[in-house]
Amino acid sequence: MAQYFEVHPDNPQPRLLKQAAALLAGGGILAVPTDSSYALACHLDDKACADRLRQLRGVGDKHHLTLLCADLSALATYARVDNRQYRLLKAATPGPFTFILEATREVPRRLSHPQRKTIGLRVPEHGVLQALIGLHGAPLLATTLIPIGEDAPLNDAAEIRARYERQIEGVIDAGACPSQPTTVVDLSPMWTGDDPVVVREGRGELSLVGLA
Numbered sequence: 001m002a003q004y005f006e007v008h009p010d011n012p013q014p015r016l017l018k019q020a021a022a023l024l025a026g027g028g029i030l031a032v033p034t035d036s037s038y039a040l041a042c043h044l045d046d047k048a049c050a051d052r053l054r055q056l057r058g059v060g061d062k063h064h065l066t067l068l069c070a071d072l073s074a075l076a077t078y079a080r081v082d083n084r085q086y087r088l089l090k091a092a093t094p095g096p097f098t099f100i101l102e103a104t105r106e107v108p109r110r111l112s113h114p115q116r117k118t119i120g121l122r123v124p125e126h127g128v129l130q131a132l133i134g135l136h137g138a139p140l141l142a143t144t145l146i147p148i149g150e151d152a153p154l155n156d157a158a159e160i161r162a163r164y165e166r167q168i169e170g171v172i173d174a175g176a177c178p179s180q181p182t183t184v185v186d187l188s189p190m191w192t193g194d195d196p197v198v199v200r201e202g203r204g205e206l207s208l209v210g211l212a
Helices: 014-025 047-057 072-078 083-092 127-136 157-164 188-192
Strands: 003-006 030-032 039-043 066-068 097-103 118-122 140-144 170-173 183-186 197-200
Touching (some): 003 014, 014 030, 083 097
Parallel strands (some): 066 118
Antiparallel strands (some): 030 039
16 A cells, blocks of 8 residues: 655655655655656666566656656766766756766666667756655656556646555655656767757757757
8 A cells, every 4th residue: 555645845844755765765666746747766776666667657678767866966877978968968957858868887777778778867856856866865766657558647646646556655745746748858869979859848948958
């Protein structure tokens, strides 16, 4: 049965977030609010959790899972970026963008794209999620919470709890999120001199990365 944490969206109760962080540390999967929609998140280094994320979404190993990071300090560990890429990232984070980047060898092979060796990276702006990542002390592995066979992400925490209470360990209810996905930008072509590719236009404004 999933634990339910109802937190204030602007001033989340530390006691509740510490309990949620403990579930993550113990190998649990949580439904968490973001600055685009709710997402499923887990500990980065847990293979079983990563497999469960894919099963819950009904996706294979070619579907990019995303690293939710508190800031860009994790870049050197998980992604290869040059100065131009870094300037784009800095201009658009924190915010509703997901960037596809060349993965470093520190990223477990099971988490990167099996052919392209890329990883999705995101620095969310949502205060509750930022606080949770801070308490966890490391990036989280995540995927947008879109039920199998559906097209739109879930945005109501009570509905998420009702539908997933026997499949995940916790739900953090911080109220409704914007019902619009992140803008996804593939920066990996820049390594070969090509321009970034807009994979999906969403809530993030392309003008922030010079692609409007």
